[in-house]
Amino acid sequence: MSAFASFKSLSRAMFLGFKRDGGALFFTILFPLMFLVIFGGVFGNQSTAKVTVVQVGQVSVLQQALAHDSGELSEVMEVTRSGDRAAALGKVEKGDADAAVEQRDGRLIVHFSMADQVKAGTVRGLMNALVQSANQAAAGKPPAYTLEAQQVEDESLDAIQFFTPSLLGWALASAGVFGASQTLVSWRTKGILRRLQLSPAPIPTVFAARIAVSLAVALVQFGLFVLVAQLPFFGLRLGHAWWMAIPTVLAGVLAFLSIGMVVGAWAKSQETAQAATQIIVLPMAFLGGSFFPLDAMPRWMEVVSYVFPLRYLNEAMLNVMGRGLGPMSALPQIGILLGVAVVGALIAARLFRWDVT
Amino acid sequence: MAQAIQVKDLRKRYGDVRAVDGVTFDVEEGEFFGILGPNGAGKTTTLEIIEGLRRPDGGGVSVLGMAPWPRNDRLLPRIGVQLQASSFFERLTAREQLRTFGSLYGVPAGKADAMLGTVGLGDKADVRVEKLSGGQAQRLSIACALVHDPEVVFLDEPTAALDPQARRNLWDILRGINTEGRTIVLTTHYMDEAEALCDRVAIMDEGRVLRLGAPAVLVRGLEAPARISVPSGVLTAEEARRLPGADEAGDDGVSLTIISRDPSAVVAAMAAEDALDGVQIRGATLEDVFLDLTGREFRA
Numbered sequence: 001m002s003a004f005a006s007f008k009s010l011s012r013a014m015f016l017g018f019k020r021d022g023g024a025l026f027f028t029i030l031f032p033l034m035f036l037v038i039f040g041g042v043f044g045n046q047s048t049a050k051v052t053v054v055q056v057g058q059v060s061v062l063q064q065a066l067a068h069d070s071g072e073l074s075e076v077m078e079v080t081r082s083g084d085r086a087a088a089l090g091k092v093e094k095g096d097a098d099a100a101v102e103q104r105d106g107r108l109i110v111h112f113s114m115a116d117q118v119k120a121g122t123v124r125g126l127m128n129a130l131v132q133s134a135n136q137a138a139a140g141k142p143p144a145y146t147l148e149a150q151q152v153e154d155e156s157l158d159a160i161q162f163f164t165p166s167l168l169g170w171a172l173a174s175a176g177v178f179g180a181s182q183t184l185v186s187w188r189t190k191g192i193l194r195r196l197q198l199s200p201a202p203i204p205t206v207f208a209a210r211i212a213v214s215l216a217v218a219l220v221q222f223g224l225f226v227l228v229a230q231l232p233f234f235g236l237r238l239g240h241a242w243w244m245a246i247p248t249v250l251a252g253v254l255a256f257l258s259i260g261m262v263v264g265a266w267a268k269s270q271e272t273a274q275a276a277t278q279i280i281v282l283p284m285a286f287l288g289g290s291f292f293p294l295d296a297m298p299r300w301m302e303v304v305s306y307v308f309p310l311r312y313l314n315e316a317m318l319n320v321m322g323r324g325l326g327p328m329s330a331l332p333q334i335g336i337l338l339g340v341a342v343v344g345a346l347i348a349a350r351l352f353r354w355d356v357t
Numbered sequence: 358m359a360q361a362i363q364v365k366d367l368r369k370r371y372g373d374v375r376a377v378d379g380v381t382f383d384v385e386e387g388e389f390f391g392i393l394g395p396n397g398a399g400k401t402t403t404l405e406i407i408e409g410l411r412r413p414d415g416g417g418v419s420v421l422g423m424a425p426w427p428r429n430d431r432l433l434p435r436i437g438v439q440l441q442a443s444s445f446f447e448r449l450t451a452r453e454q455l456r457t458f459g460s461l462y463g464v465p466a467g468k469a470d471a472m473l474g475t476v477g478l479g480d481k482a483d484v485r486v487e488k489l490s491g492g493q494a495q496r497l498s499i500a501c502a503l504v505h506d507p508e509v510v511f512l513d514e515p516t517a518a519l520d521p522q523a524r525r526n527l528w529d530i531l532r533g534i535n536t537e538g539r540t541i542v543l544t545t546h547y548m549d550e551a552e553a554l555c556d557r558v559a560i561m562d563e564g565r566v567l568r569l570g571a572p573a574v575l576v577r578g579l580e581a582p583a584r585i586s587v588p589s590g591v592l593t594a595e596e597a598r599r600l601p602g603a604d605e606a607g608d609d610g611v612s613l614t615i616i617s618r619d620p621s622a623v624v625a626a627m628a629a630e631d632a633l634d635g636v637q638i639r640g641a642t643l644e645d646v647f648l649d650l651t652g653r654e655f656r657a
Contacts, residue, residue, distance in 0.1 A: 002463070009460030013446050013453060020448040020485075191444035194410060195501075199461040200433040354410075 006201040010209035014183075018213060027178070029221060032171030033228060036163060039291075040234045043159040050078045051122050054088040056102040061134045077126060095323040096295070099123040115239075115324045160236045162293055164229040165245070165317035170290035171225070172218055172249060173256045173310045174281045179214055180260025181273040189269070193354050211257060218253040222246070226321075239324030245317050248330045251337040252313035258344030259309070265351035284308040289315070309340045361386045361421060361509050361540040362407060368415035369402055376402040377413070378564035384542060386508075389535045391555035392544045393643075395651055399564040400544040401513060407542070408438050408511055420509060434462055437507030439498050439515060445486040451497050452482040455504055462505035469504050476500040476530055492523030496530065503534065510534065512543040516550060528553060548644040558643070562651045572643050579649055581641030583620040586612045591632045600626045 018024055055062055066073060080097070082088045088100040092111055098119040100111040110127045112120040187193045196206050222245070229236035259280065267273035285291060287301060288310030294302055305311045316333035319325040362384040369377040377399045384390045392400045405411045407418050409425030409432070418425055423432045445454050452470060459469035473479050476496040481489060489497060495515060502510060515531070516524045524547075531554060535541050545551055551558050552572045560568045560575070568575055582604060589608050597606035597615050602622030606615045617623045620638060627633050 005463065006461050009457055013449055013457040016453065017446055017448045186447065191440040192446065195438070195440055195444045195458075196461070197410065197428065198408060198433060198436075198438045199458070200430045201461040 003202050003205045007205050007209050007212070010201075010206060011212050014210055014213045015216070018179075018217065024179070028171065028175040028217060029224065032167055032174075032221070033224065035170075036167050036225065036228060036234075039163045039167065040160050040229070043163070050076055051099070051119055051126065052078045052080070052097045053123065054091055054097045054100040055079050055081045056085045056088045056100055057083065059101055059103040059108065061103060061108050061130050062101060064134065064137075065130045073126075076122070094329075095319070095325065099127075101127060160229055160234045161322035162318065164225060164234075164236050165321045166290045166293075166314045168222060168225045168249075169252065169288070169310055169314040169317060170281075170285040171221055172252050172313065173284060173288075173290075174277070175217065175221065176214060176253050176256025177260040177263065177281055178274075178277050179217075180210070180257040181264035181267065181277055182260075182270060183210060184261060184264025185267055185270050185273045188264075188353065189356060191355070197354055211254070214257055215250055215253055218249055219246070222249050236321075237324075239320050239322065241320045241325065241327040241329075244320040244327040244330045248313065248316045248320070248334055248337075251334045251341070252309070254341035255309045255313070255337040255344065258341040258348065261348035262344050262351065265348045265353065268356070284310045287311075288313075309337060312336045359386050360384065360419075361388070362390075362542065363419045364403070364407065364416070365418075366416040367403065367406060367413050367418065369399075369406060369411065369413050375564045377406065379416070380559075380561070380564070380566055381416075382559050382566060382569055384540060386540055387535075387538050389531075389541045389554055389556045390543070391551040391558040392542065392561060393546065393548070393551050393558050393647060394544075394561035395546060398561040398651075400561055403561070404511055404513055404542065404544055408436065409433075434505060435508050437502035437505065437510045439502040439510070439512045443494075444498065445494075445501075448485060448487070450483050450485050451478055451489065451493075454486055454497065455500055458501045459504040464505050472500045472504050475503070475533075477526070490523075492519050492526065495519060495523070495527060499527075499530065499534075507539070509540045509542070512541065514544055514546070516545070516547065524550070548642060548647055552643045560647060560650055567650045568646065575646045576641050576643060579641050579646050580618070581645050581649075582616045582618045583641075584614055584616055584639045585620055585623055585627075586614040586637050586639075587627070587632060588635045589613050591634065592627075592630070602626070 053062075062079065066079065082091075082100075085100075085102065088097070089111055091097040092100050092113050095113070095115060098112065098116065102109050102111075108127060108131050110124060112123050114120055187196075196203070226236070226238070226242075228234065230238070260277070263273055263276045263280070267276055287297075287305050288308040289297075289305060290310065294305055294311070294315075297305070312333035316330035316337075319329040319333075320327065323329075360383045364380055364382050367377050367380040368375070380399070380403055382390075392403060394400045402411065406413045407420060407425060409420075409428060412426045420432060421435055423429055425432055446457060449457065451473060455469045455472055456466050459466070459472075470482070473482055476499055478493060478496055478500065481493055481497075486494065486497065499512070499515065502512070512531070516527055519527065528550070531541065531543075535554075543551075543554070555572060557569065557571050558575070559566045568578075570578075589610055589612060592613055594606045594608045594613060597603060597613055600606075600615070600623050602617050602619035603615050604617055606613065608614075615623055624633070624636070624638070627636070
């Protein structure tokens with residue numbers, strides 16, 4: 001008999017089982033979408049992110065402006081200093097900073113990235129204003145005009161750009177870990193694993209079918225998320241390399257399924273598996289940057305975030321979907337996620353048991 | 358007749374417990390074979406070793422001339438195993454369930470659907486497994502074991518927790534399967550079930566086979582006395598005790614019961630006294646053999 005026929009029919013059986021499970025449908029599809037709607041709505045009308053500027057070396061125009069700033073400037077702009085010009089430019093390229101400024105004699109040079117056009121425009125406008133007021137000050141006249149900081153961008157765009165990929169990451173992580181662990185435990189406690197062991201179908205086929213169903217469900221989650229976020233009310237603008245999010249999503253699902261397999265191979269009951277899943281997924285969602293941006297976290301939390309695979313999934317999706325970076329920007333994270341999948345699968349295979357006793 | 362299953366000096370221990378301690382028996386092709394024993398006797402472990410789910414510590418098993426361990430995918434299509442009734446994929450209908458199991462063996466959907474009729478579930482095809490009654494789930498689980506037309510069928514306590522009607526119904530189905538020429542191995546702790554279905558039984562306790570043979574032969578070998586009872590008032594206990602062949606007699610106010618190792622003499626004497634109205638004669642059953650071998654004290 002063909003392994004493929006078994007694969008098809010098992011996938012179909014598992015997909016039907018998933019489709020008919022109201023609870024699973026709600027928690028994997030609707031629940032995360034509700035979060036998207038709430039987060040997109042709540043944070044959509046707030047100014048959250050300032051323009052971040054890296055100052056390279058001495059920039060007297062900027063320094064003087066900040067020294068005399070009565071608050072308007074620091075409300076819209078956050079300045080960090082750097083001695084390393086190449087590193088500063090790199091930060092701008094990656095989207096970690098919105099602009100880098102340096103001063104050469106009388107010239108103020110602003111390096112910016114067109115990836116985020118709104119912020120690029122803001123920075124240029126701000127710097128232009130600074131230069132003009134410095135000119136007036138240098139001319140020795142009292143300024144005829146004063147700078148008044150205005151919120152020139154619609155911040156809701158930024159919120160949805162961030163929340164679409166990161167809430168999707170959380171949804172994928174919980175669906176993956178939960179789905180794999182529950183399936184494994186319930187198959188074992190119900191004796192389905194043994195029943196499959198007694199059929200001539202190759203065992204890898206059985207697992208491949210389960211994985212295929214999870215990957216398909218993940219693509220549905222991805223599609224729904226992106227469609228909803230692109231509604232005018234939310235206004236997601238996908239980056240040009242958004243398609244790179246698809247392999248990223250698949251790699252992420254493999255990583256989380258494999259973590260779920262470890263939980264499922266270890267846990268003796270569904271209740272234990274459920275509790276373990278929560279303990280893994282919830283902290284990971286917070287510290288992996290699903291509910292608020294990593295750059296808004298204290299330094300130690302950011303360091304901790306590197307432990308969680310979700311961080312890499314979020315980062316890669318954010319790069320290609322939200323930040324509009326090129327397709328290569330997701331590759332390192334995809335590599336890490338696949339690595340997690342392999343390590344998890346190896347551990348799960350060690351812990352695997354066919355039956356309860 | 359050829360041997361479908363040969364088990365020789367099988368041993369399996371879990372820590373200090375000898376779950377299976379030197380079990381030997383053969384099952385012939387087409388035979389209906391029962392493994393009886395109290396809980397914890399080693400029935401299920403023996404069955405699982407024969408099916409190839411567990412590796413024995415010692416001894417040998419051959420099923421249809423092949424070793425079941427390690428997982429043997431030339432043997433697997435030729436055996437059918439029924440596990441507990443709950444071994445189903447979640448939220449599938451009876452038909453989908455059967456088709457899915459069938460597909461693992463390369464069985465076409467049409468043939469899988471026909472199997473539903475065989476076990477009398479034709480009208481439940483679109484009912485989800487969670488909604489089936491205990492007896493229906495048990496029949497579906499047997500259908501799943503039979504869907505690929507196996508030569509040897511293993512059933513682990515198939516009628517546990519079923520009501521009397523459902524049990525009788527399942528017996529008819531099992532007899533039908535056996536009549537088609539399949540070899541059936543069944544574990545049970547219902548003696549009436551073994552007596553009604555099995556050609557031969559092995560009575561197990563503490564990992565060993567205590568007796569092996571046809572149920573009727575085992576019962577006769579026990580030489581247990583028969584119990585003859587008539588409604589109270591026809592004879593007094595005193596009169597009954599003096600009848601030729603009577604060993605013991607007692608009257609509980611409802612029935613007079615005579616215990617005898619020569620029941621024909623007692624009945625003849627009772628006929629002479631015209632005292633046979635409402636007579637009941639009960640011989641020993643497999644249950645008596647079982648209790649005689651394994652003891653009557655309760656074991657949790």
